[in-house]
Amino acid sequence: MKKLGLLFACILMMITILGGCSNSDEQSEYEISYVNMDGTTTYKVGYDTDTTDVDELVDEMLGLLSEDPGQIEYKNAIPSSVTLNYYSRSDDELTIDFDEGYLEMDTVTEVLCRAAIVQTMVQIDGVSYVAITVNDAPITDEDGNVYGFMNEEDFIENPGEQINMYQQSTITLYYANEDGDGLVAETDTVYETSDMSMEKVVIEQLMKQPETKGLRSVIPSGTNLLGVSVMDGICVVNFDNGFLNQDYSIAESVVIYSIVNSLTELSSISKVQISVDGETDIIYRTAYSLSELYERNLDCVQELESSPQTEGEGYSSNN
Known part of the structure; x- marks a missing residue:
């Protein structure tokens, strides 16, 4: 009986541990x-609560x-340096007001x-x-345009699981010329699946050697791409330290x-930040x-006098 009791206790402990690790197997009421x-x-x-009152x-x-x-995988979205002043509701519109600490966030942190x-x-x-305000003043972008009221459609991130269907796209990539003192554009046909973001396709293609003779990839051989994400027109590319x-x-x-x-050839991207192992406090x-x-910045873009291009098979996200 003692052995059975010990076995039951071990099984119960394993169920508790496994249940605590999961946040996606069961559908939660909310997602934080x-x-x-x-x-x-x-x-x-995933997050469940008994609270029903809106406020x-x-x-x-x-x-x-x-x-x-x-947690070791994620952190709070609102930094400790940002203090909530108040919030108010009118019909289905929620206004959240923060102190000036909100304006001290760097651009990527603020967008996230x-x-x-x-x-x-x-x-x-x-x-x-x-809507988000700071000391009752609406927040704006770098050009002074007020963000106003927002919903989830204003923040499109990489899609989750989707049906894997190939589609053909044309992208423009910029490679180093033979002397390494300028860039030359190369147009490539790529084949990507619907569950892969185009920005990731661009970077992974850019990491390969170009098809045009006399051009060179600028990304050091052996560099690993750790992640690419886009939000609010800002693309963050995260390489490992091989990039250095x-x-x-x-x-x-x-x-x-x-x-x-x-990357900015893609209509969804206007600015780019590069990080190494998640760190940006680096002078390249x-x-x-x-x-x-x-x-x-097209100042260093040049024309290639002769650019014979080999017949390529394009790119597949299964490669």
């Missing part, structure tokens, strides 16, 4: 949007978004914070739109803008801070 530890995308975790739910979820979840708040709050029955293995025969500006220009060589957001 946290931020992954690399700070590159939101991380949704109490807003309080509860704002608390979850602000508190450290104590804003996305997490909106994605979480619009799940509440009675909240369809969310320098090929000094290629100018640093050529390396940076090979990646930036190739001498002049390029990875904490900066880089925009399209």
